Amino acid sequence: MKQVILFFLIALTCCSSSTAQRYFTKNGSISFFSKTSVEDIKADNNQVMAVINTQNGELQFSLLTKGFHFKKALMEEHFNSDYMESDKFPKSTFKGNITDISKVNFTKDGTYPVTVSGDLTLHGVTKKNTASGTIAIKSGKITGTSKFIVTVADYGISIPKIYRDNIAKTIEITVSCNYDQKL
């Protein structure tokens, strides 16, 4: 009898540890969009490192600020030198959790709305942020997406007077990551 109980205990621990999964990508995408009456500015970074823990909902992102690519060369220069000071602050990160991870059934195809909450670090300033997003499961593949708004001034980024009409005070950030690798 003892052996049977032991067997079930071992089987149970094996099962629970096999669901403690971490998936990641090193080529996820984050883009941002600034819209004013004068001009629209968009930039993309397709070398985002992101990790998701499907059991406890832990979610982390890291990107190199210099990796944002703009359509216009001058915008890219200004972004790196005047606003993000990318030599001083080379990385931007997010460390947090999907607070309602239990809503996601990782074994069943579907799109699940979720809430993400955690610390966003931009330009050397860390702030608590909450955003809504989705987790999509398709044939076992996990894709996480989110769209949220960041207020530029909150992160100690000041826009010179002459560009106040060109750059929006709030920037829309779009995240899309296919977590195609398993840890």
Place this chain on the structure above:
Amino acid sequence: MNRKTKKNIIIITLLLLVCAAAVVYYLYNKKHFSVENSEAATAVTATALHQTFTSDSVLAKNKFVGDEVNHKVIEVNGEVAEIKKDQQGITIILLKTATDDAFINCTMEGKAGNINTGNKIAIKGICTGYNFDADMGIPGDVIVTRCFIVKRNQ
């Protein structure tokens, strides 16, 4: 002030304004420099590039990454570990380093052509740094963007 002087002042002012507008227009529409036609500032092996970033980030930054205004083009020599597409459908070539699961992550701007896993190649592109975060528990990649293949199957 006679009429002639006045006229001259107006003409000069207008000319200056036109010049200023032209400069602003030129700067605003300035194109990205061509990586393809740029000479690499330095050449390095994939292993040494990764190792420099993990052992001395300041040295690596000075040697391989440009400043806030100018990007730096570097040439990386290494063995192809994997070829894949990113979410935009752009080709990514991963070059092996001395650390398992840590790569030189090259996003192509030029054509990859006939490249296979295991080939020894040289790639040039813009190095944006080393994307690593100790909290994440995965080996970091050195990121190189807007890449072109310069030598294949060495």
